[in-house]
Amino acid sequence: MELVIIGIIIVVVVVFIAMTIKIVPQQRVGVVERLGKFNRLLTPGLNVLIPVIDQIRVYHDLRIQQANVPPQTVITKDNVQVQIDTIIFYQVVGPEEATYGISDYVYGVRNISTATMRQIIGKLELDETLSGREKISSDIRLALDEATEKWGVRIERVEVIDIKPPLDIQEAMDKQMKAERSKRAIVLEAEAAKQDMILRAEGDKQSKILKAEGDKEARIRQAEGQRQAQELEALGQAKAIEAVAEAEKSRIAMIASAGLDERVLAYQSFEALTDISKGPANKVFLPTSAVETLGSLGAISEVFKAGKDGK
Numbered sequence: 001m002e003l004v005i006i007g008i009i010i011v012v013v014v015v016f017i018a019m020t021i022k023i024v025p026q027q028r029v030g031v032v033e034r035l036g037k038f039n040r041l042l043t044p045g046l047n048v049l050i051p052v053i054d055q056i057r058v059y060h061d062l063r064i065q066q067a068n069v070p071p072q073t074v075i076t077k078d079n080v081q082v083q084i085d086t087i088i089f090y091q092v093v094g095p096e097e098a099t100y101g102i103s104d105y106v107y108g109v110r111n112i113s114t115a116t117m118r119q120i121i122g123k124l125e126l127d128e129t130l131s132g133r134e135k136i137s138s139d140i141r142l143a144l145d146e147a148t149e150k151w152g153v154r155i156e157r158v159e160v161i162d163i164k165p166p167l168d169i170q171e172a173m174d175k176q177m178k179a180e181r182s183k184r185a186i187v188l189e190a191e192a193a194k195q196d197m198i199l200r201a202e203g204d205k206q207s208k209i210l211k212a213e214g215d216k217e218a219r220i221r222q223a224e225g226q227r228q229a230q231e232l233e234a235l236g237q238a239k240a241i242e243a244v245a246e247a248e249k250s251r252i253a254m255i256a257s258a259g260l261d262e263r264v265l266a267y268q269s270f271e272a273l274t275d276i277s278k279g280p281a282n283k284v285f286l287p288t289s290a291v292e293t294l295g296s297l298g299a300i301s302e303v304f305k306a307g308k309d310g311k
Contacts, residue, residue: 019051024059031057031099041095060095064156067106069113074121076129080169082121085161086140088113094152101151108151109144113158116143126165133160 023046024030030042033055042056049056069086076082088109092098102108120139121129129136137158144155165173 016051020049022047022049022056027062028059029062029095030059031095033057038096038100058099060092060098062092062095064089064091065106066090067109069110072114072117074118076121076124076126078125080126081166082126082129083162083164084117084121084136086113086117086137087159087161088144089156089158090148091154091156092152093154097150097152099152105148105151105153109148109153109155112144112147113140116140126169130163130165133163136160 022030022042024042024044026044028044030047032039032042032049034050034053036055038057039054067088067090069088071083071085073081073083090109092105094101098105117136117140120136124132124136137160141155141158144158148155164170
């Protein structure tokens with residue numbers, strides 16, 4: 001009997017200690033009510049409660065959480081049904097408000113997200129819906145921020161995961177996409193051919209221009225060479241004539257300085273005629289001036305004599 005009593009006391013003590021000491025892990029917080037009224041928050045670490053009087057209403061995870069919104073079928077402005085999948089990232093920043101502001105803030109976030117999505121998509125056409133994911137996400141987040149601020153919940157991010165139009169619309173879009181790609185390929189091919197022709201024409205033009213410039217440069221250099229050659233040849237001829245004139249001038253000066261006059265020159269000419277007369281010629285004609293000169297010198301008889309002896 002005593003052992004039973006001791007055992008009961010031990011159990012009561014253990015239960016009392018368990019109800020008194022609470023250890024809260026990091027990034028979690030507990031909401032404590034005393035006699036049914038909010039009292040305080042249990043922070044991470046060791047906490048002490050008054051058994052029976054203090055009760056922990058709920059624990060909140062302060063890390064960023066994610067809530068998947070079930071796929072929603074909405075109608076666009078041009079009456080096309082599309083199915084949209086979204087995911088919402090949120091964080092509890094006010095544990096007291098999250099506990100007493102709304103019964104289930106996750107459910108509330110999903111409902112507000114769905115309603116806001118229907119309103120936004122109803123104002124957009126299909127093409128705007130397919131290309132406006134970022135705008136849709138931003139509008140949903142703004143609407144959620146206004147609603148969840150008093151719930152102690154902060155919306156970190158809203159992502160539109162997928163937008164699925166009806167099957168016939170998808171097939172039409174696939175055909176349109178293939179047609180667009182084919183058109184783009186044809187345009188690119190034509191553009192490439194155009195660029196090829198332009199580059200070839202430009203290259204041919206540059207080649208002809210360079211060839212013409214080369215021919216022009218060659219003709220200019222050839223003409224310049226001929227001009228310089230003619231100038232040098234004329235200069236050589238002028239110098240040659242000048243040299244001949246100088247030589248003639250010197251010869252005349254030397255003859256004059258040696259005292260030779262016209263009679264001496266006539267005598268020398270006559271001596272040359274004497275040598276000629278020794279050749280096969282039968283007749284020799286003497287200039288009158290030479291005869292007069294030789295006669296005055298008294299040497300003509302000697303010349304003729306020498307000429308007869310030589311026959």
